[in-house]
Amino acid sequence: MDFNLFAKIINQCSRQEGIDTIDIGGFGEPFADKLLFERCELIRKRLPKPQIFTSSNCYLMTPDKYDDVCKYIDSLKISVYGVSKEAYEASHRTLTYETTRDNILGLLERKDKPYTIGLLTLSDDNRHEMEDWIAYWQPKLDEVYVWLPHNFGGLMDFRTINKPQVSCGRPFNGPLYIHLDGIVSMCCLDINKKLVIGDINNQSIVEIFKSEAIKNIRRAHRRCDFKGLLCENCCQTNYNPDVLVYASNKERKVGKLNSNLKVVAA
Helix, strand or coil, rough: CHHHHHHHHHHCCCCCCCHHHHHHHCCCCCCCCCCHHHHHHHHHHHCCCCCEEEEECCCCCHHHHHHHHHHCCCEEECCCCCCHHHHHHHHCCCHHHHHHHHHHHHHHHCCCCCEEEEEECCCCHHHHHHHHHHEEEECCCCCCEECCCCCCCCCCCCCCCCCCCCCCCHHHHHHEEEEEEEEEECCCCCCCCCCEEEEEECCCCHHHCCHHHHHHHHHHHHCCCCCCCCHHHHHCCCCCCCHHHEEEECCCEEEEEECCCCCCCC
């Protein structure tokens, strides 16, 4: 994201109350961003109280970045989809297991490390070693959990959508998702911008929250009638506690909105 656009967003956020977390992850890899820590520094200056969260596979979180990681990032969700080289590299394709593992273990040696959350998303490549993954990472990280994969609004065929459907709650509670070009989506699962509610380039956050687009989505969610919306084919409209296969932190529950905070889950 252009830094001036990013600064505009953060400056607007600084004038709002009730913001507890800034998530600087999104669909990309945060450590591929050369301006990552400049962005974090700006957040700290303008929003000193909210925690900074990001999600990463940590392949690019090399030791030279540890100081800034510990200085700025409060909560780090680590996606590591295998405990063996074979399973990990089958899941992460071009990444090498040893590099990722060593980057994570190196950070964990720091006394000032962020709160760490380990994530395993199950697939045919790693399902067989779930117990080994838990046994390896749970003692090292602050918490771990294992999920079945999302279907990203019907983009992936990982979960069956059953009737009746219910609201996921996001249109009423957030979080707001801003794409790198400034387009604002109602949902963090909206990869292809099918649930757009505004454009931060020419609208304020307040205007977007009061827009007709978000009102229409809220009306649909109150009625639980998602016809014509991305939500119609989204697995988040089904309540199924079994999709959270394991959680070391028993406060993590299906149906809560954020997986970034230290005490709640998505």
